[in-house]
Amino acid sequence: MTFATSLAAAAGQSYDNLALRSIANQVKNVLTVFCSQNLPLFPESQPDSHPVSNWLTVLSAIANQLPAVNITLTQLTQAAKALYGLCWMASFLQSTGGISISQGNTLLASYNTNIAFP
């Protein structure tokens, strides 16, 4: 895969990227880092951003329960679907003003740094 140029593209590449990360046994680590980096960007005091922070809450719980190595196909699918939802939600909220352009761009940059598999 390549770096995603938009959050919608990032959503579409979720499964592919995590599948490649799983071969390298990196899924738990990259998702944990990704969530911890981005949760502070979407504070509880900002209700309009709750859909994004709710996804990050779900994704971080999923990542927490993943084994560090040899994740199963079921676990990979669960994580990919959550990442897909998160990226689409952020894309929608960024375009409608629920989150700022900056918040969306920072999330995308973090995705490309941690999850995209160039």
Next chain:
Amino acid sequence: MSFPQPQATPYSVNNYGFFRLNTPLSSPGDIYESDQGGHAFCVGPNSDIANVNMAYFDDQVPTFMQFMTISPTRSFTGLVNARNDAQYVPAGRPGRILFWSDDIYDPNFRPSAAVAGDTIQFVPPLLDVVQYFTPLASVVPPRINKEFVFQNYVVPGGHVLYIVVPYYGRRYAFVNFTNRNNVSPNTFGISAVNYAITDDSSVNPFHQETTILAPAVVAPGASVRKIIRATVDGMFDALVFSLNNGGPAPLRIDVADQDES
């Protein structure tokens, strides 16, 4: 409906007995929250989405986040507390009940037969979930049989219009198409799609497409009828209808969870 979403709290504190989240998906990633606990949860009557995920607070899970899926074939009765006083781990966000579609939706999907200049219209899937605030012995969750009706279309000259109708979990559809244009024929076809998580800008997106009725010319005044059955044709996320004339051409689509035969 768009975000911010309606809140369950006013319905709970005013003794309405239930909170109904009934909204077209504004994106494939829509996720909704309820700060109130509930005694029963089910897929609502108007839902196009068949499988709805829930996350709720559970003291015995290391992250305190438990997952459950409800569907037209399985609702849930039993007290689920929101636990706003506690926090999910490791996110550190307050307990609340979360809902989202387990079924995949992709508004960037384009049929593989589509070419530049063709257009596509989606009927956005409705997510309908009911949360009850009083104990119930059981909840009967079947969805209504839904009817989609179209008649006139905006079709670019020489091109095809695709209409995508949600079909998650449905087992039966009746389709009736009549070309009421007295002069021009209309090429009508039906296919079905199961969405995949895929990069739609790639050369070969991963969606799975099935031809139900190959595109064929429908002469002025002629009709086409087609019955789609899960036992014969399979189960799909959406039905895709194609036509190449603006009409008038009434298209009626009835979908049901049960085979009507």
